[in-house]
Amino acid sequence: MYNAQAFSRSQWLTHIMLSIGLSLFLASCAMAPDYQKPELGLPTQYHSDLAQVSQSNLGLSNWKEFYLDPDLQVLITHALAQNLDLESVRSRLIAARSQVTITDAALYPTLELGLDAERSVDSGITNTDPDHSNEFTFEGTVSWELDIWGANQRRSEAEYARFLSAQDTLNLAVISLISDVASRYYEWLDIEQRYQISLNTVNIRKKERDLARLRKQNGVISGLEVRQAEVEYQSAKVTLPNLDFERQEKSNQLKILLGEFIYPLEIKTVTEFNTDIQLFPNSFSVGVPSQMLSQRPDVNAAEQALIAANANVGIAKTAFFPTFTITGSYGTETDDLSRIFESKGVTWSLLGGITAPIFNAGSISAQYQVSQEQFKQASLAYRSTVLRAYFEVADAMNSFRRSKLAIEAQQGLVVASREYTRLATLRYRNGVSSSLDLMDAQRSLFSAELTLSQVKRDRLLSMITLYRALGGGVLSQQELMKIHSPEKVGGAKENKGI
Structure with missing residues (x-):
């Protein structure tokens, strides 16, 4: 401690400012490498008729502009607000944002204020008249680790990259949730439709069986034809238990995504599901x-991990060099607490320290090598993510094109099967053909209708997959932080479903 009479307050402040200025100058000498975006060699175009730049890019569309079904929009909105896994990822994003603040704090000095009080008395052995004395000290302390080699700057850079990666991870979770809700919803509707088709077929074949029994009683047909009608009836009936289980299972999967034990799902009739209502945009392009590099959260998250790994290389490199710290304090001392701010007993101190690595058994060199290899791993992971993303889009486009051709072919088969069944029914009722021809026609129509429902489902799923592959459904940071609400979304609905 030095007395204020030996060193004035203005001189003390001058030294502090000079030290800070020198520190800022030295801190500019960061020794870490700057991040350089890798060359990826991406193709310039997708080989598809969807890769037209004149139309709107599907991946940039808001999810409400893509999923046009009002019932599905209600489900997605509810899932975004109530899904438990999504809220867990969102919590990690909030923690990552706070961690950035913690890391950035090392770039600035810390200031602390302290008030100390001491009361003492002289020993009665050495002093016949012991005296009590009080001492009060009010002091402010400033300390700073000088970021001469840029270590703290790189730590801040790495932490911010991890925050952005957490944000992309949340967006990836949002995209996955939206597409999963849409997929489970249309899969559920497909099962419901096939269940209704099977149920209608069972009813028709039951009538055919009953009619066959009546015709046998009248001696028109033999018992063999009755047994054939019974077999067809039971063949249709046996499909119902599996379909009933599947629709319950798919309903439960959807409720898990919605974060609810009980949720009234709206069942569309077969007619409603078969109508050409607009579920998705009529025209679009994939860009x-x-x-894709900016649209897909997984690609962005992988690049942020690469940026953080690059910053860690710089942090490891600075460990070879000494660290510098400065600490300054300024305060007053008095024996009367009421005059603590008026006391002339001013105290101050200015300390500097340097710590340099001398011997560490090679740990610093090893850590530097580890950081370099981790950067290499992050670079390979980034390239691999981009490669997979490109071919996911390509495969999604091929699936979309295939589903369109499959629907056209299957619709033609259904039309032909219905006409075949109509003619076979007329011929059977007029006694021109046997029941075998009628049952064969009915069997073909039943199979064709079930397959058509599945093909239509596959068409819808291919659209969902393509939208997801393009990174469709990304939300802004403000939207990400507002998607969860403890209140239920959508309100109560009449329980027309499960």
């Missing part, structure tokens, strides 16, 4: 591969 160019380079746009």
